[in-house]
Amino acid sequence: MSLDQTWFSESYAPSGSAFSLKITDKIHSEKSEFQTIDIYQTETFGKLMVIDDCTMVSTRDNFFYHEMMTHPLLFSHKNPENILIIGGGDCGTLQQTLKHPTTQSVTQIDIDERVTELAKIHFPELCTENNDPRATILFEDGINWVRKAEKNSLDIIIVDSTEPEGPGEVLFTDEFYSYCFNALKDDGILAIQSESPFYHVDLLKTLCNRFENVGFNATRLHHYPQPIYPSGWWSTLLASKNGEFHFRKQDAKQKPFETNYYNANIHESSKALPEYLLKALPQLKQK
Amino acid sequence: MSLDQTWFSESYAPSGSAFSLKITDKIHSEKSEFQTIDIYQTETFGKLMVIDDCTMVSTRDNFFYHEMMTHPLLFSHKNPENILIIGGGDCGTLQQTLKHPTTQSVTQIDIDERVTELAKIHFPELCTENNDPRATILFEDGINWVRKAEKNSLDIIIVDSTEPEGPGEVLFTDEFYSYCFNALKDDGILAIQSESPFYHVDLLKTLCNRFENVGFNATRLHHYPQPIYPSGWWSTLLASKNGEFHFRKQDAKQKPFETNYYNANIHESSKALPEYLLKALPQLKQK
Numbered sequence: 001m002s003l004d005q006t007w008f009s010e011s012y013a014p015s016g017s018a019f020s021l022k023i024t025d026k027i028h029s030e031k032s033e034f035q036t037i038d039i040y041q042t043e044t045f046g047k048l049m050v051i052d053d054c055t056m057v058s059t060r061d062n063f064f065y066h067e068m069m070t071h072p073l074l075f076s077h078k079n080p081e082n083i084l085i086i087g088g089g090d091c092g093t094l095q096q097t098l099k100h101p102t103t104q105s106v107t108q109i110d111i112d113e114r115v116t117e118l119a120k121i122h123f124p125e126l127c128t129e130n131n132d133p134r135a136t137i138l139f140e141d142g143i144n145w146v147r148k149a150e151k152n153s154l155d156i157i158i159v160d161s162t163e164p165e166g167p168g169e170v171l172f173t174d175e176f177y178s179y180c181f182n183a184l185k186d187d188g189i190l191a192i193q194s195e196s197p198f199y200h201v202d203l204l205k206t207l208c209n210r211f212e213n214v215g216f217n218a219t220r221l222h223h224y225p226q227p228i229y230p231s232g233w234w235s236t237l238l239a240s241k242n243g244e245f246h247f248r249k250q251d252a253k254q255k256p257f258e259t260n261y262y263n264a265n266i267h268e269s270s271k272a273l274p275e276y277l278l279k280a281l282p283q284l285k286q287k
Numbered sequence: 288m289s290l291d292q293t294w295f296s297e298s299y300a301p302s303g304s305a306f307s308l309k310i311t312d313k314i315h316s317e318k319s320e321f322q323t324i325d326i327y328q329t330e331t332f333g334k335l336m337v338i339d340d341c342t343m344v345s346t347r348d349n350f351f352y353h354e355m356m357t358h359p360l361l362f363s364h365k366n367p368e369n370i371l372i373i374g375g376g377d378c379g380t381l382q383q384t385l386k387h388p389t390t391q392s393v394t395q396i397d398i399d400e401r402v403t404e405l406a407k408i409h410f411p412e413l414c415t416e417n418n419d420p421r422a423t424i425l426f427e428d429g430i431n432w433v434r435k436a437e438k439n440s441l442d443i444i445i446v447d448s449t450e451p452e453g454p455g456e457v458l459f460t461d462e463f464y465s466y467c468f469n470a471l472k473d474d475g476i477l478a479i480q481s482e483s484p485f486y487h488v489d490l491l492k493t494l495c496n497r498f499e500n501v502g503f504n505a506t507r508l509h510h511y512p513q514p515i516y517p518s519g520w521w522s523t524l525l526a527s528k529n530g531e532f533h534f535r536k537q538d539a540k541q542k543p544f545e546t547n548y549y550n551a552n553i554h555e556s557s558k559a560l561p562e563y564l565l566k567a568l569p570q571l572k573q574k
Contacts, residue, residue: 011307016331197350
C-alpha cells in the first residue's frame with residue numbers, strides 16, 4: 001500500500017525507513033525565526049508536534065523519552081540540585097526534573113520561544129510545572145549561556161535537542177561540550193539525547209570520543225523504546241566529569257512520584273548493552 | 288510527505304501507525320495455499336519477506352527477533368534437549384536453537400512449505416543449519432501434531448507464528464495451549480511471540496490468562512527492539528509448567544556461539560517491566 005495525505009510520514013533517508021501516523025487534522029503550521037513547526041491531530045497518538053519534518057513529541061508516547069532523559073540521570077547523581085536544560089522547549093523534561101525533591105533550580109533554555117508557546121496550547125499536560133518557583137525558562141542561545149556560565153556551578157546538564165542537523169547541530173560539537181564540562185561541578189553529569197542505538201552507532205562513537213576529548217572520565221548509554229522516533233528505539237548518553245555514576249537505587253525504588261515507564265529495574269536494564277554495541281563502543285563496556 | 292509506490296508500508300490500523308521501507312524491487316509474489324507471500328529488495332534492510340501484507344523478516348534486523356525468541360528461553364531451562372517449533376518457516380529460529388550444545392532434537396512444523404522454500408532462496412543465511420542431523424522440518428498442521436504428541440515428551444515449545452489474525456489465529460487459543468501443556472515435560476517451557484508491549488497490552492493479558500487457565504504455573508515476558516514490527520518494540524512470552532525459570536547465567540556468559548544482540552546482561556534486562564506493564568499485568572510481577 002502507499003500512504004496518502006491522511007498520514008503524516010517522517011522518512012529517515014539514511015535508513016531507508018519511515019514512520020507514519022494517521023492524522024485527522026493539521027491544527028497549526030508556522031515558520032518561526034528558527035524552524036518550521038507543525039501540529040497535527042492524530043487518530044490514536046493524540047497531538048503530534050513536528051519540527052522541520054521530524055516528529056518531536058506526541059501526547060501518547062512522549063513519556064518514554066521524557067522519563068528516560070531525566071530519571072536515570074538524576075538517580076545516577078548523589079545530590080542533583082542545580083540543573084540546566086538546553087532545548088526541551090516542550091517543557092516535558094523540565095516537568096520530570098521538578099519531580100525530584102533534590103532539585104533546587106532548573107534553568108531551561110530553548111532558542112525558540114514558539115515551541116514553548118505551542119506546547120502550552122497543545123501539550124498543556126507537559127507544562128503543568130512551568131510556574132514552579134524552582135524553574136527559570138529562558139529563550140536565547142543556550143551555547144552562549146553555557147559558555148558564560150559560572151565554572152563548577154551545575155550538577156546536571158541535559159541536552160534535549162533536535163537532530164544533529166539544523167538548529168541543533170551546534171549541540172553536537174566539542175566546543176559546546178567543553179563549555180558544559182567547565183560549567184559542571186566535579187561530580188557533574190552531562191546527558192544528551194543520542195538518537196537510535198540501531199541506526200546511529202557512528203554518531204554514538206563520535207559522541208563518546210568528543211566527551212573523552214573534552215575531559216569527561218566515563219560515558220554510559222541508557223536505551224529505551226520510543227515508537228515515533230526512527231527505528232522505534234532511542235537512547236540517552238551520559239558523561240560523568242569524575243567518572244562516577246552513583247545509582248541511588250533505594251531512592252529510585254522509593255521515588256515519591258508516579259512514572260509510566262521508568263522504575264529502578266528499568267534503570268538498571270536500560271544500560272545493558274547488546275553484543276554489537278559492546279563491540280562497536282568499547283568505551284561503554286560495563287564494569 | 289506522502290509515501291508512494293517506491294515504499295513498502297505496513298499500516299497497523301488499531302494503532303493508527305505505519306512502518307515503511309524504501310524498496311528498489313519486488314522480487315517475488317505468490318499466493319500459496321495458505322497466504323500471500325511477497326519478497327522485496329529494500330534499499331537498506333536487505334531483503335524483506337511480507338506475508339498477507341505484514342512484514343515478517345528482513346535481512347538486516349531479524350537477529351533481534353530470532354535471538355530473543357530462543358536464547359532467553361533455552362538458557363531459562365535446566366537442560367533443553369527436545370524442542371518443537373510451531374511456525375518459524377524462515378528457519379531463523381531453528382538455526383538459533385541448534386547453536387545450543389544441549390539441543391538433541393528440534394522439530395519445526397510450518398503449515399506452508401512455500402515460506403521455507405522462499406527462505407532458502409532469499410534468506411539462505413537463515414537456512415544454514417537445515418540439514419543438521421538433529422533437525423526435522425515438517426510441513427503440516429502444527430496443532431494436530433501437538434495434539435497427538437506423546438505426553439511429557441518435550442522440553443521446549445516455541446510458537447513462532449504470524450499475527451493472531453489469519454492462519455496464525457488458532458495458535459492463540461486455550462485449546463492449542465492445553466495440547467502444548469500436555470506435550471511438555473514437568474519442567475517444560477512454552478514460548479510464544481507476543482507482539483508489541485506498547486500496542487498489544489490486552490493481548491498480553493489474554494495470553495497470561497490462557498496460560499494460567501490451561502495449567503501453566505508462571506509466565507515471564509522478555510521484550511526487545513524489532514525495528515520493522517509495529518511500534519519497533521516486540522516481546523516473547525514464556526510459560527513454565529512447574530513455575531520455574533532457571534536462568535543458567537554462567538552458561539549464557541560463556542555461550543559457545545556468537546550473537547549480535549543477546550548476551551547474559553540483555554537476558555536479565557529484557558525481563559525488567561515498565562511501570563505501566565507492572566500495573567496492567569500483575570501476573571508478571573517479578574519476584
